[in-house]
Amino acid sequence: METLERIIAEHPYLSGIDPQWIELLSGCAANRKYEPGSYIFREGQEANEFFLVRSGRIAVEMAMPNHDPITVATVLDGDVLGWSWLLPPYQWKFQGRVVEPTRVFALDGKCLRQKCEANHDLGYELLKRFCKIIDRRLDQARFQLLDVYAVAR
Amino acid sequence: MVTIPVPEVAATPGFLVPEPFVVRRLTRETQDTFTLTVASHGGGDTSFVPGQFSMLWSYGVGEVPISISGDPAEHDCLSYTIRSVGAATQALVGRRAGETIGVRGPFGHGWPLAEARGRDVLIVAGGIGLAPLRGVIYHVLRNRRDYGRLILLYGSRSPKDLLYRKELAAWARLPDTQALVTVDYGGLNWHGRVGVVTTLFKYARLHPERTTAMVCGPEIMMRFVIRELRAGGFAREDIHLSLERNMRCGSGFCGHCQWGPWFICKDGPVFRYDRIRPLVDRHEL
Ligand SMILES: Cc1cc2nc3c(=O)[nH]c(=O)nc-3n(C[C@H](O)[C@H](O)[C@H](O)COP(=O)(O)OP(=O)(O)OC[C@H]3O[C@@H](n4cnc5c(N)ncnc54)[C@H](O)[C@@H]3O)c2cc1C
Ligand code: FES
Numbered sequence: 001m002e003t004l005e006r007i008i009a010e011h012p013y014l015s016g017i018d019p020q021w022i023e024l025l026s027g028c029a030a031n032r033k034y035e036p037g038s039y040i041f042r043e044g045q046e047a048n049e050f051f052l053v054r055s056g057r058i059a060v061e062m063a064m065p066n067h068d069p070i071t072v073a074t075v076l077d078g079d080v081l082g083w084s085w086l087l088p089p090y091q092w093k094f095q096g097r098v099v100e101p102t103r104v105f106a107l108d109g110k111c112l113r114q115k116c117e118a119n120h121d122l123g124y125e126l127l128k129r130f131c132k133i134i135d136r137r138l139d140q141a142r143f144q145l146l147d148v149y150a151v152a153r
Numbered sequence: 154m155v156t157i158p159v160p161e162v163a164a165t166p167g168f169l170v171p172e173p174f175v176v177r178r179l180t181r182e183t184q185d186t187f188t189l190t191v192a193s194h195g196g197g198d199t200s201f202v203p204g205q206f207s208m209l210w211s212y213g214v215g216e217v218p219i220s221i222s223g224d225p226a227e228h229d230c231l232s233y234t235i236r237s238v239g240a241a242t243q244a245l246v247g248r249r250a251g252e253t254i255g256v257r258g259p260f261g262h263g264w265p266l267a268e269a270r271g272r273d274v275l276i277v278a279g280g281i282g283l284a285p286l287r288g289v290i291y292h293v294l295r296n297r298r299d300y301g302r303l304i305l306l307y308g309s310r311s312p313k314d315l316l317y318r319k320e321l322a323a324w325a326r327l328p329d330t331q332a333l334v335t336v337d338y339g340g341l342n343w344h345g346r347v348g349v350v351t352t353l354f355k356y357a358r359l360h361p362e363r364t365t366a367m368v369c370g371p372e373i374m375m376r377f378v379i380r381e382l383r384a385g386g387f388a389r390e391d392i393h394l395s396l397e398r399n400m401r402c403g404s405g406f407c408g409h410c411q412w413g414p415w416f417i418c419k420d421g422p423v424f425r426y427d428r429i430r431p432l433v434d435r436h437e438l
Contacts, residue, residue: 059339059347071339071347076356099344139377143349144337148371149280149310151238 004029008105011052012078013129021122028111032104034058040081040096040104047084047092048109053077056102060094069095072144073137083130085109168404171210171255172197176248177230182316185237186281187246188222191254192230199231202263203288204395204423208403209233210255211244218400218418219245220285221259225292231256234284234316260403261422264289265393269365273301275357277378279308279350279370283316285395285422286369290324297329304357304364305332308350308374312336312343331357350374351381361386367423369395379426379433389427396422396429 005026008014014022029052034040040051043063051058055077061069072094075081081104084092090109116123174191181187193199201221210216219242223232237243248254266289274293276286293300305324309315315334325332333353335346346353350370366387368378375394382392398410398417405419413432415421426433 057344068341071343073352074335074339074345074347076346078355140349140352143351143374143377146373147310147337148373149308149314149337151236 004031007054008052011054011105013052013080013133017125017129021125024115024119024122025107025112028108028115029105030108032106034098034102034104036098036100038098040098040102041092042095043092045092047082047090049106050080050082050085050109051096051104051106053079053081054103054105056098056104057100058102059097059099061097062094069097071097073140074099080130080133083134085113086127086130167257169257169402169406171208171216171257173253174231174256176250176252176254178250179246179248182234183314186234186314186316187237188232188234189245189248189254190223190230190232191256193256194253196229198228200228201225201231201259201288203266203292204263204285205259205261206285206403206422207231207233207256207258207260208400209235209241209245210257211241211248212253212255214244215241216255216257217241217245218260218397218403220395220422222284222287223291224295225288226295234281234287236281257403260418262420264367264395264423265365265425266292269367270299271301273360273364274303275359275364275366276303276305276307277350277366277368277370277382278305279374279378280310280314281316282368282370282374282395283307286367287317287320289367294324294327294330301329301363302358303327303330304359305330306350306353306357307332307334308353308370309334309336311338312340312345333357349377351377354381354385359385361388361391364391366392367395368392372396389430390425392426393423394426394429394433396424 005022008026009022058075059071060073061071063069173194177190179187179189206218206220208216209219219233222234235242235245237246278286293303335348335353339347368375396417400418401407401409403418405416410417
């Protein structure tokens with residue numbers, strides 16, 4: 001368990017976090033491996049986890065009727081995947097397809113939600129970290145929507 | 154009568170009068186983008202600085218500014234990577250080997266290759282914006298000991314819009330070089346990165362204090378990139394941008410490309426960010 005705590009603490013998402021929270025977080029974490037082609041989660045499924053990617057590559061896809069899915073982002077070493085566990089209705093809005101052999105820490109969102117309710121300091125710390133990620137992704141999504149490489153007509 | 158002084162050089166072929174160049178080859182890069190390699194009919198010297206552009210003229214259609222995308226170490230030909238978007242560019246990419254086009258230039262200021270000596274070079278390119286920067290990559294690779302690390306961050310709309318795919322793969326394998334590529338949207342057959350070009354910064358190993366950044370792409374993209382560079386600790390004077398405006402003469406006479414106190418054709422197209430910032434921040438960039 002001590003090793004899991006040490007490795008989790010090294011993930012960039014948790015950089016600089018108060019060591020007391022590492023123990024709490026590790027209690028909700030599991031080490032997982034995924035092979036290329038497998039899906040970590042599917043659109044519409046219950047979102048009770050988020051992932052700290054240790055190594056590998058995951059394509060965040062949007063399923064399209066009568067069409068191959070479209071990848072809207074890729075998630076790599078050191079990234080965080082998923083915040084649907086944070087807010088109701090706790091449902092995945094995209095699907096996560098593994099592109100390269102991937103190792104993650106899966107964090108149990110249900111377990112974390114309970115810990116955050118019981119300990120608002122932990123909840124605030126996690127929310128601040130997620131807000132930073134969401135802010136960046138929102139910026140990137142706006143940039144993506146501008147479709148800047150299209151010819152101006 | 155008012156006489157407008159015109160320098161003697163203006164009447165020489167290649168300055169205000171197009172010089173005939175013969176098409177050596179045309180290489181397809183993507184569905185709508187081609188690289189055209191031309192040589193002077195007279196076999197003249199074609200030296201240029203990466204970042205400079207030429208005015209390319211198709212008989213009966215028109216003339217357009219296009220950046221030189223070839224290797225500055227080659228002195229007997231010029232290459233241009235052209236995206237076919239309208240009449241003039243379509244006419245240029247419709248040429249066959251042996252046919253003639255008119256060329257004026259090279260015009261403008263190129264990338265700061267001398268200033269960047271002894272430093273790391275960061276290239277951030279979007280879409281066709283990689284074309285004016287390819288010469289920088291050739292130059293750095295050819296003069297490897299004069300420069301530190303070379304980092305290329307390249308973003309494109311989709312996998313099928315990526316330019317120079319074979320070269321990108323080869324550059325990525327070189328020592329002291331990081332070539333990271335991303336596309337805005339990918340499909341099942343694309344195993345690379347997906348996300349806008351600014352998502353690549355996270356994976357680049359950058360040392361802002363010893364790095365010169367050269368950025369080219371649509372102006373909105375450059376705005377996002379500047380923000381990222383500044384947040385990452387880059388000084389304004391270490392950021393260089395290439396700008397585009399409609400052009401006619403290409404040489405500072407007609408005023409078509411005027412932008413505040415500058416003519417983009419003559420004072421640019423490459424500018425140091427701190428020098429143009431008052432205008433960049435006030436205007437649309
Ligand atoms: C300094 C400089 C360097 C350039 N270098 C290159 C280069 O290396 N390769 C290249 O392919 N192009 C380059 N361009 C852009 C190129 O000059 C234009 O695409 C060209 O003038 C279009 O002419 P056209 O007659 O084919 O199309 P037009 O009929 O003039 O335009 C067709 C459509 O394309 C759009 N369009 C025109 N120009 C641009 C543009 N620059 N960006 C986005 N949309 C545009 C127009 O809005 C229009 O809808 C450069 C421009 C400048 C100023
Ligand atoms: S194009 Fe004529 S002044 Fe620049």
